[in-house]
Amino acid sequence: MTPARTGLTRYTVGLPLLIALLLALSAADFRQPQNLLNFGGQVAALLIASLGQMCVTLVAGIDLSVGAVMSLASGLLVLQSDPVLAVAMALAMGAAVGVVNGLGVAVAGVHPLVMTLSTATFLQGLCHMVLPMPGGQVPPPLVAAANGDAAGVPLSFVWCAAAVVALGALTTRTRFGLHLFAVGSQPRSAYLNGVRVRAVTVTAYVLCSVMASVAGIFLAARVATGDPNLGTSFPLETVAAVALGGVQLTGGVGSVAGVVAGTLSLGLLTNGLNVFGISPFLRGVLTGALLLAAVSVQRRRHVGL
Amino acid sequence: MTALSMRTSLPLLRLHQAATWALALPPAYLGVALLLAAAALTRPNLLSPMLLLLIMRQAAPLGLAAMGQSLVMRCRSLDLSAGGVVAMVSFLLTSGVLPLSAPLAIGAGLAIGAAVGAVNGWMIVRLRASSVIVTLSVSMILSGLVIAWSQFRSAGDAPELLRAFGLARVGGVPLPPILWLALLVPVGLFLKATAFGRSMDAVGANPRAAALSGLPHLRVLFLAHVASGLLSAAGGLLLLAFVGVGNVTLGNDLALNALAAAILGGINFGNGRGGMAGPAVAAFMLVFLFNFLTSLGLGEAGRLMLQGAIIGLAALAYALRHRGLNPT
Numbered sequence: 001m002t003p004a005r006t007g008l009t010r011y012t013v014g015l016p017l018l019i020a021l022l023l024a025l026s027a028a029d030f031r032q033p034q035n036l037l038n039f040g041g042q043v044a045a046l047l048i049a050s051l052g053q054m055c056v057t058l059v060a061g062i063d064l065s066v067g068a069v070m071s072l073a074s075g076l077l078v079l080q081s082d083p084v085l086a087v088a089m090a091l092a093m094g095a096a097v098g099v100v101n102g103l104g105v106a107v108a109g110v111h112p113l114v115m116t117l118s119t120a121t122f123l124q125g126l127c128h129m130v131l132p133m134p135g136g137q138v139p140p141p142l143v144a145a146a147n148g149d150a151a152g153v154p155l156s157f158v159w160c161a162a163a164v165v166a167l168g169a170l171t172t173r174t175r176f177g178l179h180l181f182a183v184g185s186q187p188r189s190a191y192l193n194g195v196r197v198r199a200v201t202v203t204a205y206v207l208c209s210v211m212a213s214v215a216g217i218f219l220a221a222r223v224a225t226g227d228p229n230l231g232t233s234f235p236l237e238t239v240a241a242v243a244l245g246g247v248q249l250t251g252g253v254g255s256v257a258g259v260v261a262g263t264l265s266l267g268l269l270t271n272g273l274n275v276f277g278i279s280p281f282l283r284g285v286l287t288g289a290l291l292l293a294a295v296s297v298q299r300r301r302h303v304g305l
Numbered sequence: 306m307t308a309l310s311m312r313t314s315l316p317l318l319r320l321h322q323a324a325t326w327a328l329a330l331p332p333a334y335l336g337v338a339l340l341l342a343a344a345a346l347t348r349p350n351l352l353s354p355m356l357l358l359l360i361m362r363q364a365a366p367l368g369l370a371a372m373g374q375s376l377v378m379r380c381r382s383l384d385l386s387a388g389g390v391v392a393m394v395s396f397l398l399t400s401g402v403l404p405l406s407a408p409l410a411i412g413a414g415l416a417i418g419a420a421v422g423a424v425n426g427w428m429i430v431r432l433r434a435s436s437v438i439v440t441l442s443v444s445m446i447l448s449g450l451v452i453a454w455s456q457f458r459s460a461g462d463a464p465e466l467l468r469a470f471g472l473a474r475v476g477g478v479p480l481p482p483i484l485w486l487a488l489l490v491p492v493g494l495f496l497k498a499t500a501f502g503r504s505m506d507a508v509g510a511n512p513r514a515a516a517l518s519g520l521p522h523l524r525v526l527f528l529a530h531v532a533s534g535l536l537s538a539a540g541g542l543l544l545l546a547f548v549g550v551g552n553v554t555l556g557n558d559l560a561l562n563a564l565a566a567a568i569l570g571g572i573n574f575g576n577g578r579g580g581m582a583g584p585a586v587a588a589f590m591l592v593f594l595f596n597f598l599t600s601l602g603l604g605e606a607g608r609l610m611l612q613g614a615i616i617g618l619a620a621l622a623y624a625l626r627h628r629g630l631n632p633t
Contacts, residue, residue, distance in 0.1 A: 114620045119613065121616065122613030125611075129606040132606070243435070282453050284448060285445070285453065287449075288446035289446060295435060304512065305383060
C-alpha cells in the first residue's frame with residue numbers, strides 16, 4: 001500500500017496526536033482514567049459507522065442513510081426481548097438497505113447522494129412508525145455486552161478493535177479489498193480487467209449499512225433504550241471522519257488507519273470541548289473548521305466533487 | 306422497432322411516440338402530472354387556483370435554491386451550504402445585530418450569500434478541495450455560529466418590509482412566485498444564448514477538454530458557486546418572509562431538497578438536460594407532494610416513507626431510462 005493509495009499523510013496522522021497532546025498538557029481532567037473510558041465509549045459507534053462509510057467512499061460513493069439505519073436498528077432492538085433475534089433482525093435490515101442502495105447506484109446508475117437520501121427519508125419514516133418516541137428496553141444481555149468489561153478491558157474497546165481488524169484485513173488482505181480500490185480509482189479499467197464492478201459496489205453498500213446497523217445496536221445498547229433520532233448526526237459525522245482520515249470522496253484512496261485517525265480527531269475534539277467546558281454549540285464550528293483545514297492541505301488534481 | 310411500429314396504425318404510432326417523448330423528459334414532469342391526477346381523484350380542493358397559487362408561493366424558496374444547485378451541478382460540483390446560509394441570513398436579519406434599515410439589511414443578506422458562495426468557490430477552485438466537504442463544513446460552521454450566538458441574542462421578528470413582500474400580491478398572484486419566474490426566465494435565456502452558458506455546458510460535459518481548449522473553466526465554476534450562494538440567500542429571505550420570525554432550523558432541509566429537485570428536474574452531474582425549467586417544475590412537484598401527503602392525513606411517519614419512496618422511484622426510473630450502454 002503506497003501513500004498515494006492509503007491517503008495517509010503527516011496531517012491525517014498528526015492531527016489526532018496533536019489534539020491529544022494539547023489536551024493532555026492543558027487539561028488535568030483529560031488524563032483521568034474515567035475520562036479515557038468515557039472517550040472509548042463515545043467514539044466506538046462513530047468509528048464502526050465510519051469504517052462502513054469508508055467502504056462506500058472507496059468505490060466513489062457516499063451513504064447518507066447510515067443515520068436512519070442506526071435509528072431503525074435501535075427501534076428494532078427494543079421491539080424484541082430475545083437478544084439473538086433482535087440483533088439478527090437489525091443486521092438483516094441493514095443488509096437489505098445496503099442491497100437496495102447498492103442496486104440503485106450500481107445497476108440503475110442513480111447518483112449515490114440521491115439514492116441514499118431517499119432511502120434515508122423512507123427509513124426515518126419507518127423508524128417513526130416502529131418507535132414514535134424514545135423509549136423501550138434493549139435486551140439486558142446486549143446492554144452488558146456494550147457496557148461491561150472483560151479482564152479489565154472495556155468491551156467498547158474490544159468491539160472497536162474487532163471492527164478495525166476485520167475491516168483492515170478485508171481491505172488489505174483480500175481480493176475483494178483490492179477490487180474495492182480498483183473499482184474506485186477507475187471503474188472502466190477494473191471492468192476490462194474482469195472485476196465484477198457491480199457486485200463489488202453492491203457489496204460495499206451492504207457492508208456500509210451492516211456496519212451502520214452494528215453501530216446503532218452498540219449505541220442503543222450503551223444507553224439501554226431506543227431512540228428514533230439516535231443516528232441523526234451520523235451521516236455528516238461519518239463523512240467528516242472519513243474525510244479527515246484522508247479518504248478521497250472521488251474513490252480509490254483511503255485506509256482503515258486513516259479512518260481511525262479521523263474518528264479520533266473528531267472524538268478528541270468533542271471530548272476536549274467537554275473537558276474545557278466550551279459550549280457544545282461551537283462543536284459544529286470547530287468540526288467544520290477542522291475539516292476545511294484538512295482538505296485545504298491535501299491538494300488534489302480533481303476539481304469539483 | 307421502427308419496422309414494427311410502421312405496421313401499426315397511425316394513432317398507435319403517435320401514442321408510442323408520445324410515450325417515448327414523455328419518458329425521456331425529466332422525471333419531474335411526469336411526477337407533476339401523476340400527482341395532479343392523484344390529487345384530482347382524492348383531494349380535488351387542492352387543485353383550486355387559490356391553493357395552487359399558495360403552493361407556488363411556498364415552492365419559491367426551494368425553486369431559487371434548486372436553481373443555484375442546478376448551476377453548480379452542471380459544472381460537476383455541488384453546493385450543500387444552503388442550510389448554513391439560510392440560518393446566518395435569518396439570524397442577521399432578525400436578531401438586530403445589523404443596525405441597518407430594512408432594504409440595506411436585505412441587501413446585506415444577499416451579499417453574505419454571495420460571499421459564502423465565493424468562499425466555497427475559492428476553496429474548490431484554488432485549493433482543489435472536494436465541494437461536498439467544503440460546502441458541508443461551511444454549512445456546519447455557519448449554523449454552529451448562529452446557534453452559539455443566539456444563546457446571547459434571541460431571534461426577533463423579520464423586517465416589516467420582508468414580511469409585507471411575502472404576503473404581497475399583484476393581481477391576485479403572490480409576489481414570491483413572480484420573483485421566482487422573473488429570475489428563472491432571464492437566467493435560462495442567458496445560459497442558452499451566451500458564451501458563458503455554452504462554456505458552462507462544456508465544462509460540465511468534460512472539464513479536462515474544456516480546460517485544454519482554453520475555456521476559463523475555473524472561473525465558470527467559481528461564478529456558479531457565487532450564484533448558488535446568492536440564490537440560497539434569496540431563498541432564505543423568502544422563507545424568512547413567510548415565517549416572520551427568525552429560526553435556526555429554517556433552512557435545514559433546503560440543501561438536500563434542492564439537490565433532489567435538481568436531479569428530478571433532469572440535471573445530473575455534468576449535464577444540463579432539463580435546462581432551467583426542469584428544476585423549477587421539480588421544486589413545485591416536491592412542495593405539492595409535501596402538501597398532498599399532509600392533506601392525506603398520514604402523519605409524520607407515513608409522510609416521510611411516501612416522500613422517500615416517491616423521490617427514490619422517480620430517480621430510479623429516470624436513471625434506468627438514461628443508463629445508456631455503459632457496462633460498468
